[in-house]
Amino acid sequence: MHRKRIAAAVLLAATLTGALAPVAASRPQHPVQRQLDLLVNRDGVPGALAYDGEVTRTAGVAELVSGRHMPGAQGRFRLASNTKAFTATAVMRLVADGRVGLDDRAGAYVPQLAGSPVTVRQLLKQTSGLPEYTALVDWSGAGTPEEYLALALDAEPVFGPGDDWGYSNTNYLVLGMVIDRASGIGFRTYVERTVLRPLNLDDTYWPAPGELALRGPHARNYGVHPALPEAGVVDVTELPGYEFGASGGLVSTPEDLGTFWNGLFGGRLLPGWALRLMTGDTTDIGGRDVYPEGSRYGYGVASIPLTCGGVYWGHGGDLPGGSVGGGRATGGRGTVTVYTTTWAAEGASLGHLQGAVDAALCGGGRR
Template identity: 80%
Template sequence: MHRTSIATAVLLATAVIGVSVPEAVARPVDPVQRQLDLLVNSDGVPGALAYDGRATRTAGVADRETGRAMVDERGRIRLASDTKAFTATAVMRLVADGRIRLDDNAGRYVPQLAGRRITVRQLLKQTSGLPEYTALVDWTRPGTSEEYLALALAEKPVFDPGSDWGYSNTNYLALGMVIDKVSGVGFRAYIEHTILRPLHLDDTYWPAPGELSLRGPHARNYGIHPAAPEAGRVDVTELPGYEFGASGGLVSTPKDLNAFWDGLFGGRLLPHWALHQMTRDTTAIGGRDVYPAGSRYGYGLASIPLSCGGVYWGHGGDLPGNSVGGGRATAGRGTVTVYTTTWAAEGDSLRHLQAAVDAALCTRRR
């Protein structure tokens, strides 16, 4: 019997004997899962994840070849530019301890910047005008911070210090050198001592020199390799993470990253006035780089408006093989990390990633 015949028979039986046929109860659509599914099914992202402290939602796979299930909130991920929030927090720890001042000339701590009117505050706020160094580096061989900074300083400044805003990894490369000088132990050890250990971020680490792979459970990462763009999307899981330094070198997990945001904004890392300074001395950046209308940039932190009102504070991170978004929302709406296993920093993929963050923070919490 055809489907139409079956439906007709049911309707006739209902009319004759007065039996009602219960309607199917549609399950409500999870708005976060919907955005993750769009990333995978519409944008071609191999795998995506969202972790809000209570639940982990995933879409796609962790490995395209084996079809292995996507990792959970304990899977290792490269934080990329989310590292900047850790570096900025470490600088503010030094400020709070009276070891440096925000309006100190950066050349006081970084000899290569001597003679340039660039302050520590301008490095934090991305208002120094320093050119981007990452596009100038030969990533096939290791280099030093001094060598990388020299590449940027050989270029013409993008603008005069303090006259504009321009995102540049060079600012945080230089801040790492500031921490090196003032702490006496190097920025990696100082961040471990003042942030990672106090918050018990045991799955967060700095890659060792020459270390290319990720430790522990992790998804494979896919993207356009800058050294061979003609090959298309390839496996780029192995990268020289140590070389990304203070601007992008940390490896962590969604669980640990959420704990960092909660620890920072919960007052466990800095005195209140220092955190207030990081989030109040800001620049309007809506519509610039990857930031939507209404966004502002402070000290290694950005505020993004939420569709349900208020904002969330965090930072994004992008590499050829992954993107990370999220942070902690105002008004007690919670914390979330969204992660993709390929670069998702423009077009529909960026909108879907940002919408997943927004949905996780705005959905009514039960």
């Protein structure tokens, strides 16, 4: 869900690289497969997958103990921060319907922010300056959005509202609360009604309270559990997904995620002017966090340059047990989802994950 650097997760690379190398070494070296193989052979990722809307490519294994193959395009995985694009779309649906204003103060919907100048637009754009709440939570138990927000508000703002850009899950925690108040039915139900159902995303769901396991076919995930960091790298497939909420809680499949990107950027979810705002009112974030030079952040979606020209619009997502990249390229070049079964958001592994996305969208996906 968040992009904070979890240094202990890097230990997994040294542990697994030798064990998994023979599995990936026999794969043909076309552009996308080469990047997946590098993730496994060099970076120690247990399993990696890329799906471009037609072809599924994998490297490594879905489970270290059994060595079973990675699932296909219908396999479930946690969307982590890709969830933000769904939440932002739901907010823009409320804006389009006249139920929320982009320049409304968040405090009009969230009493804890009464008196704060932070606006809905700043939350969407990650320019509010609200501190990161996920680093302050005790993940050994459950909490409420109000309790999580209180942790963030007790900390010093990172910067003044609108003064800078800073990635913070707190922004989308608050947007979930905005949707709750404006829709009257809760953000989960509202996202289901306005995003999931219209696109028939039947394999995408919000975990129920207390639900730890993933439903349906899925790979196992490995990393440092946020509630048990002293245990080192462990199986972290079971996580309290409900607690990740509007900033990172959705579970989906590569097939469903591709359908979402096509539906959003194909104009099936929002009027044209609303979509143009999401992708036109942007901030230069090149070289910041995990974003390469030339990247820009809009409303819950980011544009990332492609080596073949143009950009792709999407979002990334990271949890201790996985990283996700991808989106839809401009110029009708399709969509791609790439994910790993451990945290891969730094250094060479990030480069290989992003390289797989770029190779697929620049024409290497179907070779």
